[in-house]
Amino acid sequence: MPKISDERRAERREQILNAAWSCFQRDGLHATTMDHIIAASGLSAGAVYSYFPSKEELILAAVAASLSGIRELLDPLLRRDPPLPPETLLREIAAAIDRFSSRDGFDLKRLALLGWSEAQRNERLRGTMRGFYTAFRDQLAEVCKTWAAVGLIARTAKPDEAAKALLALILGYVAQAALLGDVEPAAIGRGATQLAPYGPRGLQRSKRTTTSR
Amino acid sequence: MPKISDERRAERREQILNAAWSCFQRDGLHATTMDHIIAASGLSAGAVYSYFPSKEELILAAVAASLSGIRELLDPLLRRDPPLPPETLLREIAAAIDRFSSRDGFDLKRLALLGWSEAQRNERLRGTMRGFYTAFRDQLAEVCKTWAAVGLIARTAKPDEAAKALLALILGYVAQAALLGDVEPAAIGRGATQLAPYGPRGLQRSKRTTTSR
Amino acid sequence: MPKISDERRAERREQILNAAWSCFQRDGLHATTMDHIIAASGLSAGAVYSYFPSKEELILAAVAASLSGIRELLDPLLRRDPPLPPETLLREIAAAIDRFSSRDGFDLKRLALLGWSEAQRNERLRGTMRGFYTAFRDQLAEVCKTWAAVGLIARTAKPDEAAKALLALILGYVAQAALLGDVEPAAIGRGATQLAPYGPRGLQRSKRTTTSR
Amino acid sequence: MPKISDERRAERREQILNAAWSCFQRDGLHATTMDHIIAASGLSAGAVYSYFPSKEELILAAVAASLSGIRELLDPLLRRDPPLPPETLLREIAAAIDRFSSRDGFDLKRLALLGWSEAQRNERLRGTMRGFYTAFRDQLAEVCKTWAAVGLIARTAKPDEAAKALLALILGYVAQAALLGDVEPAAIGRGATQLAPYGPRGLQRSKRTTTSR
């Protein structure tokens, strides 16, 4: 038989990953059987195994794909120059995650929780996640540094501590939205700002900035 | 064997729950087999099943127990009068979770991630969790209202939005600490405060309040 | 503790047997667990086991009890002098089985089928049943001999062959009634008679005799 | 392994069914474990389960197969034109059942008892059996009607009552033979005839007809 083209291979891979993704989301990582994925992919067992040598590998690939999806999603927001102010950035990140989630019925937030859980017992997955979130947090720290420089946050703020809080807000938004389902992106942004002492001025400035975007 | 006393029953239940907990933490909810738990509990299969009729029930009970453990842990912090100021509260909550985690080698944060994940596919667990986190957030909203009243946060702050942000910070701390492991309670508290515009004054006041406690 | 009286022991035995009986009937011999029987008897596990050393023994005793119940039920019919004529005897036997069945919600017919089935794999039970049915058939053969002597059936009839047919009719009634549920005692009696060539005269005579009883 | 042919599938099914059949016969329906059947079939657990999704389904299929086997066996006898006379039919049916039983060491009679017993607690099985025996009895009623028409039995006989008696004789033969093991097909035929009042004429005619076949 003629060798399958690289494009076709990549296409198949995608197809399997999508099938896996939707199964994982519906049933969780462990309750999803390879048969489910195989059936959902429309391929044969052998075919699926020729692309991913084991279920673990498939999980790993699915998580990696979703992480890189998130990166592509958030990168533009983080690279803005001048940077989006705190409340806006938070709101836009949350909104982007939501928007991505509603696409095709995939819920990135649910998937994220599955991945976090699995990372607790899967060394390699943990490694992948650490890499991703560390890099992400570094990017956030960069943004914080700029914010501090331009006075959007305390000039004395330590970028890496502020980044930890920022990442917590984002991850916490994901968890809270997945578990309770009643958190709008705008609310999380406003809420974070309101927590600021001397809030009125914080709010005003925040509002002004937001409006001016 | 004549009727066992209620205390003894409760003791055995606890024993099984502890065994389950430590297995779950090590291997995750699904990779943990009943045999693992049975062996860890030191009882027989039949005995374990006489306390918990199924693995699902055991998972549910373990999560419920850990949730009520958290509640007991955090309640005192939330009921302080006058309330702890934002940064302090955040730091103390994070510290309490950490402290509880290091006890007996249980890590509440890892367990939390397992529970969140499982809640995605287990109706009943989701119900339990929703109830818990909703009540918790309501309590946070009460605190936010007081903060706003005394000017510790913006007087115009909406308590429920601020509570959402606060809960996100807490859940996000849990996730980030479980995944990256390099987040100290104090850092998350400081970071959140630093995100505030005009942070220095916020910090000062926050510091003062903290110091004065 | 004072020794339990023999009466009390017999009473308890009966109580357990009744519980077993009603469980067996509802769930079958194997799907019935000792716990079911223990719960239904209102005694403790230990108590039940002090009366019957094993489930098999309990099954054996339950079947034996039901067999001896049947014997008591049918004996009077078989010992009539002059004997009941064929159709009447058949009808009355079927009716007696039915009557006994409707008592207390026990269905002797269902129980019989369970016993027959179990006898296929339980040596001892098979022995008990063989003894019972052989004796019963011998009694039927006696009746047939008398019938032949007085001309109620063919004078040349071989009692043991006629008895086999008679027993078949009775067992077959039991099976058919348990499986299809639409066989009245009178119908089986009449049907058997109608199978006779020159039936009308058979019927007449049969009727007359019946009426005269 | 590419798609298996339909024939091969049917063959495998048969193979499993045969294995199940012989286990059931030896140990009864419930004492037979899937492992027994799996071992006897020569296949793996997974393979067996790919043909029958559960033990219950396998039992159902085994019983259904044996019922359809009986139907094929008896149909020719019931469709004879002119119909076999009563004694002959009875004898031939019993003989056919016996003959089928001795084939391959399967005993249809024992299997029948197992099925009857199981039908008491298995709704679906009961449905299957009712359908089968009702249809069979209807066929018998047709034969009885013809017999009455040609005077082989009482002209006034009600076909459905006669059919009930006939079915009882057949089922009763099965039970008696399985339990006592000393009933020859010929004996049951003769015995039934001898039960006729005014037997001599009945016998003669019956004999004549039998001889003339």
Add this chain to the structure above:
DNA sequence: GATGAATGAGTCTTCATTCAT
């Protein structure tokens, strides 16, 4: 290259029976 039937170790759960109290 592709297929999908087959494998079999491993899972959860049950239940007859015992025996410490």
Add this chain to the structure above:
DNA sequence: AATGAATGAAGACTCATTCAT
């Protein structure tokens, strides 16, 4: 004598993975 909690050997069934065709 009586209790009922505990035992642990099975039992039914699943599912990641392989490999003959």
